[in-house]
Amino acid sequence: xxxxxxxxxxxRNSFEGVIPSIIGTIDDDGMPNISYLSHVYYxxxxxxxxxxxxxxxxxxxxxxxxxxxxxxxxxxxxAQHLLDLQFEQSCDSGEVFERISTHLDVMSHLRGxxxxxxxxxxxxxxxxxxxxxxxxxPLAPPPEPRPHRDRxxxxxxxxxxxxxxxxxxxxxxxxxxxxxxxxxxxxxxxLLPNEDETxxxxxxxxxxxxxxxxxxxxxxxxxxxxxxxxxxxxLIADLTRARRYARAITGDTAQIPLPGLEAPQCQMAVPMMxxxxxxxxxxxxxxxxxxxxxxxxxxxxxxxxxxxxCLLLADLQAQAVQPSIALPPAPDTDSRRxxxxxxxxxxxxxxxxxxxxxxxxxxxxYYFVRKxxxxxxxxxxxxxxxxxxxxxxxxxxxxLETRLILLRxxxxxxxxxxxxxxxxxxxxxxxxxxxxDIEVVGAAPALP
Amino acid sequence: MSTLISSELADFISGPVMMVVSTRDQRFRATIGRGxxxxxxxxxxxxxxxxxxxxxxxxxxxxAPGGKIAATFVRPTxxxxxxxxxxxxxxxxxTEAEAARGQLYVERMLTLMEALEVRRAQLSHSLxxxxxxxxxxxxxxxxxxxxxxxxxxxxxxxxx
Numbered sequence: 037x038x039x040x041x042x043x044x045x046x047x048r049n050s051f052e053g054v055i056p057s058i059i060g061t062i063d064d065d066g067m068p069n070i071s072y073l074s075h076v077y078y079x080x081x082x083x084x085x086x087x088x089x090x091x092x093x094x095x096x097x098x099x100x101x102x103x104x105x106x107x108x109x110x111x112x113x114x115a116q117h118l119l120d121l122q123f124e125q126s127c128d129s130g131e132v133f134e135r136i137s138t139h140l141d142v143m144s145h146l147r148g149x150x151x152x153x154x155x156x157x158x159x160x161x162x163x164x165x166x167x168x169x170x171x172x173x174p175l176a177p178p179p180e181p182r183p184h185r186d187r188x189x190x191x192x193x194x195x196x197x198x199x200x201x202x203x204x205x206x207x208x209x210x211x212x213x214x215x216x217x218x219x220x221x222x223x224x225x226x227l228l229p230n231e232d233e234t235x236x237x238x239x240x241x242x243x244x245x246x247x248x249x250x251x252x253x254x255x256x257x258x259x260x261x262x263x264x265x266x267x268x269x270x271l272i273a274d275l276t277r278a279r280r281y282a283r284a285i286t287g288d289t290a291q292i293p294l295p296g297l298e299a300p301q302c303q304m305a306v307p308m309m310x311x312x313x314x315x316x317x318x319x320x321x322x323x324x325x326x327x328x329x330x331x332x333x334x335x336x337x338x339x340x341x342x343x344x345x346c347l348l349l350a351d352l353q354a355q356a357v358q359p360s361i362a363l364p365p366a367p368d369t370d371s372r373r374x375x376x377x378x379x380x381x382x383x384x385x386x387x388x389x390x391x392x393x394x395x396x397x398x399x400x401x402y403y404f405v406r407k408x409x410x411x412x413x414x415x416x417x418x419x420x421x422x423x424x425x426x427x428x429x430x431x432x433x434x435x436l437e438t439r440l441i442l443l444r445x446x447x448x449x450x451x452x453x454x455x456x457x458x459x460x461x462x463x464x465x466x467x468x469x470x471x472x473d474i475e476v477v478g479a480a481p482a483l484p
Numbered sequence: 485m486s487t488l489i490s491s492e493l494a495d496f497i498s499g500p501v502m503m504v505v506s507t508r509d510q511r512f513r514a515t516i517g518r519g520x521x522x523x524x525x526x527x528x529x530x531x532x533x534x535x536x537x538x539x540x541x542x543x544x545x546x547x548a549p550g551g552k553i554a555a556t557f558v559r560p561t562x563x564x565x566x567x568x569x570x571x572x573x574x575x576x577x578x579t580e581a582e583a584a585r586g587q588l589y590v591e592r593m594l595t596l597m598e599a600l601e602v603r604r605a606q607l608s609h610s611l612x613x614x615x616x617x618x619x620x621x622x623x624x625x626x627x628x629x630x631x632x633x634x635x636x637x638x639x640x641x642x643x644x
Contacts, residue, residue, distance in 0.1 A: 055606060060506040060514025067569055068506035068514045068554040093636050107516045114608035118516060171609040172538035276601055
């Protein structure tokens with residue numbers, strides 16, 4: 037019986053370094069040399085890349101003879117394959133180098149070896165032969181093959197659903213619901229960068245015991261933060277022996293803890309890109325090793341970019357809308373009073389001494405509350421907000437909508453005396469269960 | 485005890501460590517396979533390494549007397565790893581006693597690896613005590629091979 041042709045793409049589970057790969061080369065004297073590889077990187081159906089960090093003997097042997105043999109092991113089935121490699125080129129910049137460098141940075145953090153695994157160069161090899169190692173006496177039956185998942189069709193349906201929505205809120209929900217229902221991603225969240233891209237803030241999630249809206253992750257930290265910093269997807273297929281990484285949060289940013297699984301085994305994050313800028317990160321995790329594949333990562337990338345583009349368009353559209361302002365009923369002046377504290381140094385807001393939010397959403401909320409106490413105004417259009425120079429918003433004009441969503445969802449989750457509603461597109465209304473006693477900590481801002 | 489193979493190293497390679505073996509084929513390509521136990525014979529100065537012929541035919545076919553061989557020995561608990569290189573003295577089918585030793589090695593490794601959360605299925609194709617060949621070789625060089633910047637550091641060698 038003819039054995040099926042083995043495609044390089046079929047071996048990607050073997051490339052993840054869960055069980056280290058092995059590289060064999062021959063030196064000047066004909067002596068073999070063995071080295072271990074943390075990862076083999078798939079480039080295309082005929083090429084792989086290997087990271088060149090420490091194994092100088094291997095590098096010298098490859099430079100001399102131009103060939104190497106690599107053995108990879110599938111961490112799910114235990115299947116082993118031998119790859120005959122022909123060296124093609126070494127690179128110390130470019131897409132392949134950056135992708136490997138990002139992955140190594142993440143993995144070195146995971147293993148507590150920060151800085152040790154710095155990439156010097158990525159070596160590109162052509163794969164000239166793939167041979168399966170036939171087990172003479174397998175110790176366990178082969179696992180059931182995974183059912184085929186048509187990720188292109190799933191992604192197409194989710195992308196269509198996102199595109200059918202006009203409002204930022206429903207766009208976000210279409211993306212998250214689609215990922216949950218179509219692709220069976222049970223635990224996921226969307227995070228958005230602040231204006232200087234130093235912090236990501238969680239705006240929507242699915243599958244956790246709480247939403248965690250407003251939780252922050254520093255850019256450059258953890259799987260989420262490193263995805264934002266590198267603007268490249270990160271997939272960690274097996275976290276069995278790695279430290280838990282997604283929630284590596286430091287300092288005072290943990291005022292709202294990021295929701296997360298107790299024992300994630302697989303994590304994936306992809307950047308949301310539009311107009312050449314990072315618009316956010318979609319993060320998914322699972323308690324099962326190898327829950328996500330590289331096909332999932334590619335499909336999520338398509339969805340992430342569609343989400344980014346549609347959020348951007350919705351924001352621009354909301355900017356153009358001139359809503360008809362109807363006077364809402366005045367709040368009940370007999371209702372209770374609550375303390376509203378606003379800290380100028382980071383735009384953080386505390387209500388009755390409980391942290392609510394900070395950054396631009398905090399600044400917006402202070403603006404709304406202040407305007408209300410000065411003039412009784414409760415309805416605000418996006419256009420008006422953007423034009424108000426006191427809000428200092430010029431750097432994020434194209435994501436006001438998402439800041440308002442974050443603020444509105446955080447207020448809803450907090451279930452306190454303040455809420456934001458949306459009487460119509462491009463407009464927000466401040467809703468009260470009580471009246472604010474405003475305290476500004478720091479110099480008073482100049483409002484018109 | 486040889487100055488090349490200390491008693492500690494002899495104990496190490498005969499213990500529960502994962503082994504990789506490499507020889508050289510006609511095309512000057514490295515073959516790769518896994519070992520099923522090893523021991524150092526102080527009297528002969530040989531390291532005996534056991535390899536499943538059916539599973540690793542390339543390694544065994546290219547393991548001829550006078551040929552060169554490299555083997556790594558990794559302790560899974562801390563990744564302490566040595567690479568020993570040398571010249572093959574002889575290759576013979578494993579005796580009954582040697583085959584039993586190979587079987588014992590597989591059982592010890594399974595116990596150890598399962599304690600480290602490595603599933604049996606993950607090792608299903610790696611550990612094999614069937615159809616074992618004994619490859620005896622004279623060690624000529626010892627290298628530290630633990631992951632990190634010191635990987636490949638030469639610890640001892642025979643001067644020509």
